[in-house]
Amino acid sequence: MAVSRAMHPEKLLAACTIKGLHVLGTGDALHPAWQREWKPFLANKQGICVIPTGEVEDEHRVHHLILAEDFGQFDQLRDLFVSKSKSISTNGRPHVSLSGETIAERVHDVGALIGPAHAFTPWTALFAYHDSVAGCYGSEPIDLLELGLSADSSYGAGIPDLSHVPFLSNSDAHSPQPEKIGREFNRIQINGSLSVRGVLDCIRAGAITMNAGFFPEEGKYNRTACVRCFTQYSLGQAQQHNWRCPADGGLIKKGVFDRARELSRSPPGSRPPYLHIVPLGQVIQTVEGVSSPGTKKCRAIYDAFISAFGNEIDVLIAIPEPEIRAIRPKVADAIAALRENRVILHPGGGGKYGTFSLV
Ligand SMILES: [Zn+2]
Structure with a gap:
């Protein structure tokens, strides 16, 4: 199931x-x-x-x-x-x-x-x-x-x-x-x-x-938003509207971001580093502009990386960029942007996934 x-x-x-x-x-x-x-x-x-x-x-x-x-x-x-x-x-x-x-x-x-x-x-x-x-x-x-x-x-x-x-x-x-x-x-x-x-x-x-x-931010309930039209609201606005979207009457669902903030005190405690990653298949899909990581083209590029470097996590976080570039320059650009946190995030909310673009 x-x-x-x-x-x-x-x-x-x-x-x-x-x-x-x-x-x-x-x-x-x-x-x-x-x-x-x-x-x-x-x-x-x-x-x-x-x-x-x-x-x-x-x-x-x-x-x-x-x-x-x-x-x-x-x-x-x-x-x-x-x-x-x-x-x-x-x-x-x-x-x-x-x-x-x-x-x-x-x-x-x-x-x-x-x-x-x-x-x-x-x-x-x-x-x-x-x-x-x-x-x-x-x-x-x-x-x-x-x-x-x-x-x-x-x-x-x-x-x-x-x-x-x-x-x-x-x-x-x-x-x-x-x-x-x-x-x-x-x-x-x-x-x-x-x-x-x-x-x-x-x-x-x-x-x-x-x-x-x-x-x-990629999560579909990251920000507080209407579950019907996905319009995002601040916590204050949501309370003011009594958790009902003024545009269409849909329920406004409190986002994970706001929920965590209301439970938190500052300063935050120290935690192990958190590395933000995107699966290699999704990186290839994005830079090649294809519909899914399961396409023949994506899988062929993915397999080329695995045969060259052994496993995916090494490609994402450890293999030097010039070596990745030798296989596929566009993928190297994207992985470099991710490693350097050159990312613009468009948070999700209300049941709609967030997206990101690389800069
Ligand atoms: Zn709405």
């Missing part, structure tokens, strides 16, 4: 290699059928560390992200949630009729980690329904906060409740395409060899050295 038919462990692992990822979350690990799909691949993961992960929706429709050491912890959670969930066997992200606090207690009881998923999304997320972490989780601590595609670290850095909570920038990919998987990622500092426990310990210790992902 709600994911690509191509979503299969084999394809996901292959996509990680092309993308340059070393750690991958399974998603939907509460579901036994999805676990069964994974099991044959856990012995030979081609050097990729696979973390069992999943989301649940609580009684107030807030989504929570769970990271576990093994599928067995998710089996225990399924047993604890089954009497409180009608959708646990049919939905990869089931609704569980328990509070956020009770869910977090159960997750900690089995030894797994939990925090709000896509915390700033204006629907089905922590800050859509609560003004504080305790409002949702009571006295139970959280281990992480997933920023979601519509926020970067700066959106949470000034929120006092979050001062000791590590931020994760995860892709939440619903397809193994390189424009989806690894569209956001985290860099972590592992001591010793790569293992699931090592990764979870790093997150617990906040040993995240970099977050990377979209410009939040």
Whole structure:
């Protein structure tokens, strides 16, 4: 449900290699059928560390992200949630009729980690329904906060409740395409060899050295805007109009940018650097002026980069510009502009995605 038919462990692992990822979350690990799909691949993961992960929706429709050491912890959670969930066997992200606090207690009881998923999304997320972490989780601590595609670290850095909570920038990919998987990622500092426990310990210790992902302005609820005509309003204007668009009577939806600002205090706390990136396929699509990154021409250029440099993330952030230029000058210009932050953003809002242009 709600994911690509191509979503299969084999394809996901292959996509990680092309993308340059070393750690991958399974998603939907509460579901036994999805676990069964994974099991044959856990012995030979081609050097990729696979973390069992999943989301649940609580009684107030807030989504929570769970990271576990093994599928067995998710089996225990399924047993604890089954009497409180009608959708646990049919939905990869089931609704569980328990509070956020009770869910977090159960997750900690089995030894797994939990925090709000896509915390700033204006629907089905922590800050859509609560003004504080305790409002949702009571006295139970959280281990992480997933920023979601519509926020970067700066959106949470000034929120006092979050001062000791590590931020994760995860892709939440619903397809193994390189424009989806690894569209956001985290860099972590592992001591010793790569293992699931090592990764979870790093997150617990906040040993995240970099977050990377979209410009939040690209998000479709970034600014406060009418959901019908997408006209953007300041918070003051929206209040003055009683959250109804004067042009067409449409609902004005509070944007993530304004929501984060009203929860924040200054000065913001210090956070690991957040690198704004655009998937290489989308860069190629933009500079070549074609309709999608899936066109034959785009894929051929993309493949030329991967065969030359090994993986996409290196092309985006590490390979020297002259070497990129040797493959495709227009792509080199765009990557240089992104690296130097020569970007003009046209924020989204009200359900309409934002856009950007390179200068
Ligand atoms: Zn309107």
